[in-house]
Amino acid sequence: MLAALLLAAAALSLVWQPWPPADIDIAARLQPPSASHWLGTDSLGRDIASQLLVGAQTSIAVGVLAVAIGLGAGVALGLVAAARGGWADEWLMRVADVGFAFPALLSAVLLGAVYGPGIATGVVAIGLFNVPVFARTTRAAALGVWSREYVLAARAAGLGPWRITLDHVLPNVASVLIVQATVQFSTAIIAEAALGYLGLGAQPPRPSWGRMLSEAQAQMFQAPWLAVYPGTAIALAVLGLNLLGDGLRDLLDPRLAHSR
Amino acid sequence: MGLFFVKRLFALLATLAVASCLIFAVLELLPGNVAQVILGDSATAESIAALEQRLGLHRPALARYVDWMAGWLQGRSAVSPSYDTPTATLIAERLQVTVPLALMAMALTVVLALALGVYAASQHRRWGDVGVMALSQIGLAVPSFWFAILLILVFAVKLQWVAAGGFPGWSETDGGGLAAGLQALVLPAVALAVVQASVLARWTRSAVLEVMRDDFVRTARAKGLSRRATLWRHVLRNAMIPVLTVMGLQFAFLLSGTVVIENVFVLPGLGRLVFQAVANRDLLVVRDVVLLLVAMVLVVNFVVDLLCAVADPRLLAGRA
Numbered sequence: 001m002l003a004a005l006l007l008a009a010a011a012l013s014l015v016w017q018p019w020p021p022a023d024i025d026i027a028a029r030l031q032p033p034s035a036s037h038w039l040g041t042d043s044l045g046r047d048i049a050s051q052l053l054v055g056a057q058t059s060i061a062v063g064v065l066a067v068a069i070g071l072g073a074g075v076a077l078g079l080v081a082a083a084r085g086g087w088a089d090e091w092l093m094r095v096a097d098v099g100f101a102f103p104a105l106l107s108a109v110l111l112g113a114v115y116g117p118g119i120a121t122g123v124v125a126i127g128l129f130n131v132p133v134f135a136r137t138t139r140a141a142a143l144g145v146w147s148r149e150y151v152l153a154a155r156a157a158g159l160g161p162w163r164i165t166l167d168h169v170l171p172n173v174a175s176v177l178i179v180q181a182t183v184q185f186s187t188a189i190i191a192e193a194a195l196g197y198l199g200l201g202a203q204p205p206r207p208s209w210g211r212m213l214s215e216a217q218a219q220m221f222q223a224p225w226l227a228v229y230p231g232t233a234i235a236l237a238v239l240g241l242n243l244l245g246d247g248l249r250d251l252l253d254p255r256l257a258h259s260r
Numbered sequence: 261m262g263l264f265f266v267k268r269l270f271a272l273l274a275t276l277a278v279a280s281c282l283i284f285a286v287l288e289l290l291p292g293n294v295a296q297v298i299l300g301d302s303a304t305a306e307s308i309a310a311l312e313q314r315l316g317l318h319r320p321a322l323a324r325y326v327d328w329m330a331g332w333l334q335g336r337s338a339v340s341p342s343y344d345t346p347t348a349t350l351i352a353e354r355l356q357v358t359v360p361l362a363l364m365a366m367a368l369t370v371v372l373a374l375a376l377g378v379y380a381a382s383q384h385r386r387w388g389d390v391g392v393m394a395l396s397q398i399g400l401a402v403p404s405f406w407f408a409i410l411l412i413l414v415f416a417v418k419l420q421w422v423a424a425g426g427f428p429g430w431s432e433t434d435g436g437g438l439a440a441g442l443q444a445l446v447l448p449a450v451a452l453a454v455v456q457a458s459v460l461a462r463w464t465r466s467a468v469l470e471v472m473r474d475d476f477v478r479t480a481r482a483k484g485l486s487r488r489a490t491l492w493r494h495v496l497r498n499a500m501i502p503v504l505t506v507m508g509l510q511f512a513f514l515l516s517g518t519v520v521i522e523n524v525f526v527l528p529g530l531g532r533l534v535f536q537a538v539a540n541r542d543l544l545v546v547r548d549v550v551l552l553l554v555a556m557v558l559v560v561n562f563v564v565d566l567l568c569a570v571a572d573p574r575l576l577a578g579r580a
Contacts, residue, residue, distance in 0.1 A: 094271070098278050100509075101554045105516035113538040113546040114286055114297065190403050194520050197405055198535060217409050217524070220424070224413050231406035239401035 030223045039229050042212070043219050048226070051207040052233050058119065058202045059209060059237060062192040063185045065123045070130020070184055075177060077131070078138025079169065082146060083161045092135065099132030104191045112200040119202045122195045126188045137180045141173040148172075175252035182245035186238040193234050209234050264569055272562045279554045283547055284325050294543050298341050311341065315544075337548060342540040347548040350533060357427055357529035358518055361445050361452070365514055368453035369460060370507070374496075376457070377464025377503075382491060384469060392461065399458025404517050408451035408524040415447060422447060425526040448525045452517050456510050463506045467499035474498075501568055508564030512557040 025045030196210020429436030519531035
């Protein structure tokens with residue numbers, strides 16, 4: 001439900017917002033919640049509710065793109081490592097180890113310093129960190145499938161490793177990847193918010209939940225309520241996605257399915 | 261054990277070398293060059309040429325990379341264009357805040373996670389377990405920097421028990437001291453620890469439940485050992501291996517978390533240094549700090565691997 005709420009908020013913001021999120025109204029700055037501004041206004045008089053709705057677009061866009069990068073490259077690497085084994089497996093996992101040494105935030109800092117801050121920088125940095133995560137998850141799951149009898153039978157029947165990977169391995173690891181994707185999606189939302197807080201994410205006038213928190217901190221003594229809304233939005237989105245991942249894991253894990 | 265140590269050390273050094281090449285390569289793939297990025301669009305051709313000369317950008321990339329690595333090994337570093345100070349000096353000053361903060365956060369994480377994880381496992385399928393898991397779900401969802409802002413709101417703005425940020429220093433002559441310094445790091449450490457403890461508590465609970473199903477635990481209970489003694493004397497020791505591994509992985513997230521938390525509390529640590537360097541487009545500082553943070557992650561994971569091998573010699577047999 002929470003995950004659906006996130007998607008619904010982002011979808012709604014595409015067609016309607018209470019106020020234009022970038023509209024500045026200094027006369028109406030730092031207003032508490034009211035009938036005209038349901039969640040109040042920020043230091044420039046911008047409507048908080050509108051910024052939250054449009055900020056959901058940013059979070060979802062970064063999450064989807066970062067997970068897509070991780071899935072695309074990571075799954076391919078993991079499948080190759082499991083199918084080839086030997087030195088290919090060893091080298092690909094060492095590459096994954098290098099990737100793990102660069103947390104998304106550090107990569108974003110480096111890329112932001114070199115290429116300037118922005119959504120693209122954040123997407124690339126978070127996506128690159130997702131690659132070794134998906135690579136290791138895929139490899140571990142794929143190795144389990146490769147030892148199954150039906151795969152051994154397929155090999156005995158003369159099928160090549162790539163045909164076996166596409167026909168048998170990939171469909172059987174899909175459920176694990178779906179669960180991992182929801183986890184990485186929630187991680188991407190937090191990472192995007194952290195980058196936004198540091199000013200390395202989406203740039204003004206595009207709303208960002210993280211940047212809203214940074215601006216709220218500057219107004220902490222005058223308007224403490226400003227810090228509550230974007231943080232709550234982030235927490236609810238991440239909680240929803242984590243619970244969705246847990247639910248999908250319970251639904252798709254064959255060991256748990258048998259116990260039901 | 262010796263062969264295991266050598267193999268892991270080689271893997272550490274190789275990974276570090278590749279990581280340093282990657283960091284260097286990112287700077288080489290700039291549109292323009294490092295001097296142009298540092299000085300900005302309004303810089304004159306003469307000033308860019310002067311900085312290029314000073315940074316040795318006319319030399320081949322391989323020579324500059326080797327010089328950079330050799331400098332690290334010999335303890336000399338490039339001079340930051342924005343601070344006009346060797347980056348090593350800047351880093352050494354900032355480590356005096358970041359390292360204690362990371363250690364405090366990690367210690368708090370371990371204490372919280374072990375206590376909650378073991379408690380949840382001992383209360384499996386009862387309200388205690390449900391409560392701890394619910395709390396950890398919330399802890400996972402709450403961004404550490406938002407939690408830090410809420411801590412400031414409550415303890416600094418409302419209660420006025422502590423300052424909203426800043427660091428007084430470790431020296432009493434500068435108006436700081438050990439007690440004042442530690443007090444300034446308490447809220448940041450708590451903000452970092454809560455999220456990490458949520459992750460680690462879940463792993464601890466899973467690991468303890470896994471070990472509790474083993475036959476030797478049933479034997480210990482059958483021989484008359486109390487539930488509590490069995491838990492602490494036998495179960496926890498065996499459950500620590502996977503927990504140690506996760507702790508090593510979590511250190512990377514904790515380090516990147518310090519980058520944000522130091523900016524929330526305006527602490528003069530590595531995180532604040534790299535943030536200011538990004539704002540100043542000081543790529544030399546960014547380059548060296550990122551490499552140091554990556555090296556810290558790799559070294560911690562290396563140490564964790566060794567600790568796991570010492571705790572469970574079966575890991576050595578598997579690797580041999």
